[in-house]
Amino acid sequence: MAAGHLLAGRVAIVSGGGGEIGGAISSLFAHEGAKVFVLDISKEKAQATVDAIAADGGEAMAFSADITDPEQARGAVEACVAHFGKLTNLLNIAAALTPAGSVETLSLEDWNRAFAVNVTGGFLMCKYAIPQMRKAGGGAIVNIASSHAHIGVPKRPAYCASKGAVLQLTKVLAIDHAGDGIRVNSISPGAIDTLRAALQRFPSREAANAAKGPSYLLGRTGQAREIADGALYLCSDLSSFVTGTDLLIDGGYLAFKGSLTHPA
Numbered sequence: 001m002a003a004g005h006l007l008a009g010r011v012a013i014v015s016g017g018g019g020e021i022g023g024a025i026s027s028l029f030a031h032e033g034a035k036v037f038v039l040d041i042s043k044e045k046a047q048a049t050v051d052a053i054a055a056d057g058g059e060a061m062a063f064s065a066d067i068t069d070p071e072q073a074r075g076a077v078e079a080c081v082a083h084f085g086k087l088t089n090l091l092n093i094a095a096a097l098t099p100a101g102s103v104e105t106l107s108l109e110d111w112n113r114a115f116a117v118n119v120t121g122g123f124l125m126c127k128y129a130i131p132q133m134r135k136a137g138g139g140a141i142v143n144i145a146s147s148h149a150h151i152g153v154p155k156r157p158a159y160c161a162s163k164g165a166v167l168q169l170t171k172v173l174a175i176d177h178a179g180d181g182i183r184v185n186s187i188s189p190g191a192i193d194t195l196r197a198a199l200q201r202f203p204s205r206e207a208a209n210a211a212k213g214p215s216y217l218l219g220r221t222g223q224a225r226e227i228a229d230g231a232l233y234l235c236s237d238l239s240s241f242v243t244g245t246d247l248l249i250d251g252g253y254l255a256f257k258g259s260l261t262h263p264a
């Protein structure tokens with residue numbers, strides 16, 4: 001596919017950029033002209049994303065950091081600006097893997113880790129990125145929430161509560177930084193065909209997609225690229241009048257789920 005230019009001149013940090021959705025976002029952003037700082041707790045996974053971007057002719061840098069650590073989050077932003085000269089976009093994609101369990105069975109450690117990565121990690125990245133984005137004349141932030149931020153899901157108290165917090169954090173960030181020229185939005189994906197999502201309850205991706213697909217109005221689970229397309233919209237000038245909102249990319253899951261509880 002020919003390279004685009006929707007993000008020409010932009011520099012983006014993608015946390016969780018070594019993961020499947022973060023990798024798809026990083027690749028699409030580089031393809032559209034952004035310089036991408038691929039941040040992941042796993043250096044190997046970040047490097048794999050950067051290698052794919054380089055093969056496509058894009059520009060990216062791999063960086064290993066744990067976003068729950070304030071010094072590592074600050075260091076990542078500093079390294080990005082030192083390498084690329086500025087920062088215009090931040091995508092908070094990283095999330096903890098949290099086992100299923102009610103509040104009775106979920107450990108405090110797993111609860112705390114979910115909030116540390118899913119909420120505090122995003123808070124810290126914003127804390128250090130926003131001054132740089134202001135210096136660059138503005139930009140856009142995207143936080144990844146989930147369809148599970150909108151509904152209760154059995155045995156997922158930490159995931160649902162932490163993703164709900166991401167929705168609210170997004171709104172307040174949008175309010176506080178509109179005057180800086182920084183737009184802040186979230187994306188709520190439905191089930192996306194990734195290993196992480198599959199292996200939480202199913203033996204394989206195929207089994208997960210077969211079981212989950214019928215719950216979606218569009219009859220299937222989503223692809224990481226479909227989340228990347230939403231992130232591209234929210235970080236490009238195509239969404240210049242959009243801030244403080246949540247973009248549901250869920251194949252109609254929430255609309256459909258609601259209908260299941262109300263027989264015609």
Ligand SMILES: NC(=O)c1ccc[n+]([C@@H]2O[C@H](COP(=O)([O-])OP(=O)(O)OC[C@H]3O[C@@H](n4cnc5c(N)ncnc54)[C@H](O)[C@@H]3O)[C@@H](O)[C@H]2O)c1
Binds near residue numbers: 039040095192193
């Ligand atoms: N896959 C889905 O069905 C789905 C649905 C809704 C929302 N989401 C959200 O999308 C995002 C990406 O999901 P994915 O399926 O691509 O998962 P993934 O596991 O492939 O990617 C997550 C990445 O985050 C990294 N990471 C974890 N903790 C980190 C930390 N402390 N510091 C830095 N990096 C860290 C991991 O190494 C991994 O590469 C998550 O926020 C997830 O909650 C996914």
